[in-house]
Amino acid sequence: MADFSYIPQVLVSGLGIGCVYGLIGIGFCVIYNASGIVNFAQGAFVMLGGMLTQGLLQRYGLPLLPAALVAIAIVALLGVVLERVVVRPLWDRKATMFTMILATLAAQIVIERVTLLVGGDQPKTLPMFTDLPPIQVSGVAVSYQLLWIVGSSLLAVAALAAFFRLTRTGKAMRACAINREAAALQGIPVSRMLAAAFAISAALGAMAGILITPTQYTAFNVGVPFAISGFIAAIVGGFGRPFGAFLGGLMLGLVQSLAILGFGAGLKTVAALSVLLLFLFIRPSGLLGAAK
Amino acid sequence: MTFRTFIAATLLAGSSILAAPAGAQETYKVGISAGLTGYAATVDRAWRDGVELAAEAINARGGVMGRKIQVIVEDNRSEPQEAVTVYRKMLSSDGAQVFVSGCVSAGNFAAAGLLVRAKVPMMLCSILPQQPDQLKWAFSTLPPAGFEVEKRLEYLRDKTQIRKVGVLHDPTPYANLQKSVAEKVAAKYGIEIVAIEQYKQDDADLSVQISKMRSAGAGAVLKIGLGGSTLTAAKNIKQLGADMLLLTSLEDLAVFGPVAEVLGDKFFFVASPSQVYDALPEGPLKAEITKFLGPWKAKYGDRDPNWASRGWDGLMLTATAVETGKSFEGAAVRDAYEGIKGFQGTTGVYNFSPEVHQGITENPFVLATIVNGKIKVVQ
Incomplete structure (x- = not known):
């Protein structure tokens, strides 16, 4: 095969999916920082983002943007509910960390099943945000959806950075991440920060789900693979470092795409994980170093 | 106790x-x-x-x-x-x-x-x-795996100028079987398989595989495998602006509506007779399906x-x-x-016999497409 013009194309695709992994990875970090919990229901947020938007679009005839915003709001609310109903009671009873992690996994399964019952098992999708043929840049097709994904992700990351740096709540959340007891002693309502963390990461997950759905399909069971990729992204970035997670996501997306080229899709994840494992041997604390 | x-x-x-x-x-x-x-x-x-x-x-x-x-x-x-x-x-x-x-x-x-x-x-x-x-x-009751592939190759040979295709399949035994049939029989239809790519059912992106096929000169993707990935493939073909047909294997009709919306007349699917009932000619087959389809x-x-x-x-x-x-x-x-x-x-x-336990021996499938929300048989 003499024609390797598809390699830049592959990198572009990897970048797009990488942004999505990154957003999901950030979600993991935000909750982890506030509580020390790894929230395995993160995938459910991603799935619900796509499914709810599709439902609002189809059933209630809302235009795309309001439907997406409403979906993000609902999922964020659900994040808070999850925190109140599942995590908080365990937290208050001083349950061990792995009990809470397991509880989030259970919540993931419940949400998935409920979605199956309500939404059915058929795959659905969203229309492209801008339904135009892709832009051709010297033989590489750049679709408008890709621009939406990259643009929105960067915006979200920037907004998040501003939030953590400039607002009181953001600063308080960072304080919790550094040391929860000390933060509590300073009068920071740690449990409210926990709820806020769930809301933020649920919203990020939903946003990731909405951005990616126009390029693929969504169904009740798409959440878990995304959650796994997001989790890997978070680890690569240095668990607990939101921006590291974003970089980790980009890296994972690129490595996966190249792995499909080199080894085929069957070994995509194996190859990607091997590379990342090697990377972690060299730099055990992740791209940006461990949070704590 | x-x-x-x-x-x-x-x-x-x-x-x-x-x-x-x-x-x-x-x-x-x-x-x-x-x-x-x-x-x-x-x-x-x-x-x-x-x-x-x-x-x-x-x-x-x-x-x-x-x-x-x-x-x-x-x-x-x-x-x-x-x-x-x-x-x-x-x-x-x-x-x-x-x-x-x-x-x-x-x-x-x-x-x-x-x-x-x-x-x-x-x-x-x-x-x-x-x-x-x-x-x-x-x-x-399953028709032999080759039938789904052959119906698609037949269409490409008879109704299009496309002579180079890519095969995109998932790792299930049935999909692998179809893939190997495709490799074996394509030449008989004057068609060259220029790329064989695998995907996993939960892959979020197939554009790498599709890009590779396109650069190998494939004018059509024969997709083999069930589930929402057909929708992902369609979306990716469109996103890449690739001028390729997508011909999918047998699948639940509910998946095809959204796919047809994405790819329009570049999308074809293998269908069994009961799925294209309205387009069937009168005859014993249609009569038998009527008996089933009424209560269904x-x-x-x-x-x-x-x-x-x-x-x-x-x-x-x-x-x-x-x-x-x-x-x-x-x-x-x-x-x-x-x-x-x-x-x-x-x-x-x-037609069963001591040697043949897979009873359907003549290709019952048709190739169909969706035009304005209605199923149309093309081959």
Whole structure:
């Protein structure tokens, strides 16, 4: 095969999916920082983002943007509910960390099943945000959806950075991440920060789900693979470092795409994980170093 | 008595009470091992519903040889280990006399040895086990894997200028089988396969594979595999601005609506006759499908009839085997299956013999597309 013009194309695709992994990875970090919990229901947020938007679009005839915003709001609310109903009671009873992690996994399964019952098992999708043929840049097709994904992700990351740096709540959340007891002693309502963390990461997950759905399909069971990729992204970035997670996501997306080229899709994840494992041997604390 | 033994005792007592009146009016017990949950859920639920619909139809006309058909369904969760458990349960405690089981091929393979020892035959939705002694007791309603591929190649040869194609398949045994058929027969249709790429069912992006095919000169993608990935492939083709046709394998019609919206006239799918009922010419095939589709539509509306119609065929073939063999005995039913010739089913004509246990021997499939929301047969 003499024609390797598809390699830049592959990198572009990897970048797009990488942004999505990154957003999901950030979600993991935000909750982890506030509580020390790894929230395995993160995938459910991603799935619900796509499914709810599709439902609002189809059933209630809302235009795309309001439907997406409403979906993000609902999922964020659900994040808070999850925190109140599942995590908080365990937290208050001083349950061990792995009990809470397991509880989030259970919540993931419940949400998935409920979605199956309500939404059915058929795959659905969203229309492209801008339904135009892709832009051709010297033989590489750049679709408008890709621009939406990259643009929105960067915006979200920037907004998040501003939030953590400039607002009181953001600063308080960072304080919790550094040391929860000390933060509590300073009068920071740690449990409210926990709820806020769930809301933020649920919203990020939903946003990731909405951005990616126009390029693929969504169904009740798409959440878990995304959650796994997001989790890997978070680890690569240095668990607990939101921006590291974003970089980790980009890296994972690129490595996966190249792995499909080199080894085929069957070994995509194996190859990607091997590379990342090697990377972690060299730099055990992740791209940006461990949070704590 | 521990709590657990108490429960066990209660269940035992309960089941013997339930079993007692069976002697009063004997039934013919048909077992279904189906993946009601797990990856095969959509297909196997439909298969089960088709079998049950056929049972109702047969019972309404008085049953088979004076006995009503009783269908026993167990969920194998689309897992082979689980399938062995449910087969054993249906054999020993339910007394299933024949199996008309779903599409989880690995599960049917795993249990095949069990059925050979019990001398109980099975009529399957899935491909057949390979071992000769197991094959002896297994029959299938599934058309040979090559038919789906050949129908697509035929279309490309007859109706398009495309001579280079890419094959995109998932890692299931059935998809691999189709892939190897494609490799073998493409040349016969004057078509060159320039790229073979795999994907996994939960992959979020297939544009890498599609880019590779395009740069290898493929003008069409033959996609082999079930599920939402067809939608992902369609979306990716459009995103890449690739001028390629997408020809997918047999699938639930519900998936195709959104795909057609994305790709329009560049999208084609292999369909079984019951899926394109309105476009079928009058004849014995259409008449048979009418018998099935009437009650199916009454009960399930617009739900896809493809797998259910094969489930219907599976039970109808079984009833025919019992009637021609004049026996409910497993061995007799097995022998009678082999004697069924020219049986008009909803999926095509079945011709079994001692050598041929996959009854459909003539390609029943059509190639279809969706124009303005309506299905149109093109080949």
